[in-house]
Amino acid sequence: MRHGLTRRTFLKTAGAATAAVAGCAALHRSGSPATGGEAGGGDRPPNVILILCDNLGYGDVACYGNTVHRTPNVDRLADEGVRFTDFYATSGVCTPSRASILTGCYPRRVGMHQTERGDWVLKPLAHRGLSPNEVTIADVLKARGYATAIVGKWHLGDQPRFLPTRQGFDSYLGIPYSDDMTARPGKPWPPLPLMRNETVIEAPVDRAGLTRRYTEEAIRFITANRGRPFFVYLAHATPGSTTRPHVGKAFRGTSKNGPWGDSVEELDWSTGELLAALDRLGLDDRTLVIWLSDNGAPRRQPPQGSNKPLAGWGYTTDEGGMRVPCLARWPGRVPAGRTCAELATTMDLLPTFARLAGGEPPEDRTIDGHDIRPLLFGHPGAASPYDAFFYYDVDQLQAVRAGRWKLYLPLAAKRGRGRKVPASGPGLLYDLVADVAEARNVADAHPDVVARLTAFADRARRDLGDGPARGAGQRPPGHEPNPTPRTLPPT
Numbered sequence: 238m239r240h241g242l243t244r245r246t247f248l249k250t251a252g253a254a255t256a257a258v259a260g261c262a263a264l265h266r267s268g269s270p271a272t273g274g275e276a277g278g279g280d281r282p283p284n285v286i287l288i289l290c291d292n293l294g295y296g297d298v299a300c301y302g303n304t305v306h307r308t309p310n311v312d313r314l315a316d317e318g319v320r321f322t323d324f325y326a327t328s329g330v331c332t333p334s335r336a337s338i339l340t341g342c343y344p345r346r347v348g349m350h351q352t353e354r355g356d357w358v359l360k361p362l363a364h365r366g367l368s369p370n371e372v373t374i375a376d377v378l379k380a381r382g383y384a385t386a387i388v389g390k391w392h393l394g395d396q397p398r399f400l401p402t403r404q405g406f407d408s409y410l411g412i413p414y415s416d417d418m419t420a421r422p423g424k425p426w427p428p429l430p431l432m433r434n435e436t437v438i439e440a441p442v443d444r445a446g447l448t449r450r451y452t453e454e455a456i457r458f459i460t461a462n463r464g465r466p467f468f469v470y471l472a473h474a475t476p477g478s479t480t481r482p483h484v485g486k487a488f489r490g491t492s493k494n495g496p497w498g499d500s501v502e503e504l505d506w507s508t509g510e511l512l513a514a515l516d517r518l519g520l521d522d523r524t525l526v527i528w529l530s531d532n533g534a535p536r537r538q539p540p541q542g543s544n545k546p547l548a549g550w551g552y553t554t555d556e557g558g559m560r561v562p563c564l565a566r567w568p569g570r571v572p573a574g575r576t577c578a579e580l581a582t583t584m585d586l587l588p589t590f591a592r593l594a595g596g597e598p599p600e601d602r603t604i605d606g607h608d609i610r611p612l613l614f615g616h617p618g619a620a621s622p623y624d625a626f627f628y629y630d631v632d633q634l635q636a637v638r639a640g641r642w643k644l645y646l647p648l649a650a651k652r653g654r655g656r657k658v659p660a661s662g663p664g665l666l667y668d669l670v671a672d673v674a675e676a677r678n679v680a681d682a683h684p685d686v687v688a689r690l691t692a693f694a695d696r697a698r699r700d701l702g703d704g705p706a707r708g709a710g711q712r713p714p715g716h717e718p719n720p721t722p723r724t725l726p727p728t
């Protein structure tokens with residue numbers, strides 16, 4: 238690994254590469270390695286639409302087994318693309334999960350596993366944010382000539398220096414954090430702001446209308462940029478973190494599962510609108526659509542969302558907390574109607590998109606994710622690129638998966654929610670292939686597997702750290718010494 242290159246150096250280098258590739262493509266219109274082959278058909282790389290739901294569970298859509306919610310448009314993505322059964326977010330909560338999506342790294346790698354106060358997620362006026370030195374998906378694709386937009390929830394820092402417009406996005410419409418972080422007594426939080434780029438345009442924003450507005454904004458951006466490659470990160474606010482999801486008028490009370498079901502069906506409607514727009518614009522076969530969630534459905538009494546058949550709830554390191562639905566559709570390139578059971582993660586999006594765009598992920602730093610084009614394209618024998626995957630709760634390493642096995646480490650003081658683990662001994666071992674619900678601990682029968690996974694955990698501790706102990710491969714987060722609230726400009 239080379240050191241010393243800043244984000245700016247990466248962007249400059251990548252920009253030069255774009256120019257070189259453009260010249261090359263002009264000379265060899267059909268055979269350039271950057272624009273032919275896996276990068277996509279024709280002479281331009283694919284558009285990418287990344288649709289992210291908030292707190293939507295593994296079992297919340299029909300193509301993952303839900304029998305109550307009606308999700309024909311999401312199911313269509315499964316019919317026309319690939320459905321991943323073992324796809325992971327890197328955290329059970331928003332901020333760290335989103336840091337991984339954008340950077341291709343474990344949250345601890347980029348210092349976004351906790352706030353400066355050791356909390357789960359960033360609150361308004363937090364000092365912390367994703368470091369401006371990190372390279373995001375938007376940076377990588379923008380350097381390849383893409384138009385880049387984020388529509389929706391950011392949650393990687395609400396201070397000006399941390400906003401998406403400083404992280405490679407040409408445009409932004411959305412809320413800079415969670416939709417439950419509204420003005421309230423005892424908190425210095427401002428009325429919930431809707432931002433256009435770096436300016437608040439509405440506060441408090443009408444949360445019920447967000448899904449429709451976000452959908453319209455994404456379609457407007459796609460339409461305006463149909464003649465060039467584009468990247469849209471559509472990060473919906475729902476089902477979200479409020480005790481009753483906010484739902485548009487047209488969907489209120491229309492499902493068989495209360496506001497949660499209404500919001501899932503509204504997300505399905507939104508997905509259908511986007512697919513219709515792609516069809517109308519003739520962009521179907523040059524657009525990769527990825528649809529997923531940032532973490533599992535949280536526990537509610539009575540229950541609202543579903544993580545079935547997985548065990549546990551959002552905000553934990555149980556499978557139900559971190560394994561998410563993930564669908565990918567690209568007609569003509571991603572084979573239709575396939576299921577992929579190989580382990581993949583949100584960290585793979587950056588390296589994969591970089592390659593699809595004819596570029597490379599940043600080489601001056603460690604990126605934890607992998608190029609999963611072989612899984613997307615269904616290459617015969619394509620296997621998970623992970624020897625091990627690590628489950629952290631805030632700063633604590635709690636579990637390791639390798640192949641079919643998941644080991645919950647013994648912890649004298651396990652933090653957060655989720656299953657209880659022994660304080661000492663081998664921990665809890667589950668065979669996720671034979672026992673997807675993590676019901677039968679088989680640690681005693683497989684001491685060799687326990688030893689192997691424990692060694693992986695030691696590797697993670699050295700590299701990424703654990704608890705207060707720093708790892709050798711951690712990078713610092715961004716820090717704003719004097720945070721200010723995002724409020725409407727004076728009139």
Ligand SMILES: [Ca+2]
Pocket residue numbers: 291292330331531532
């Ligand atoms: Ca979330």
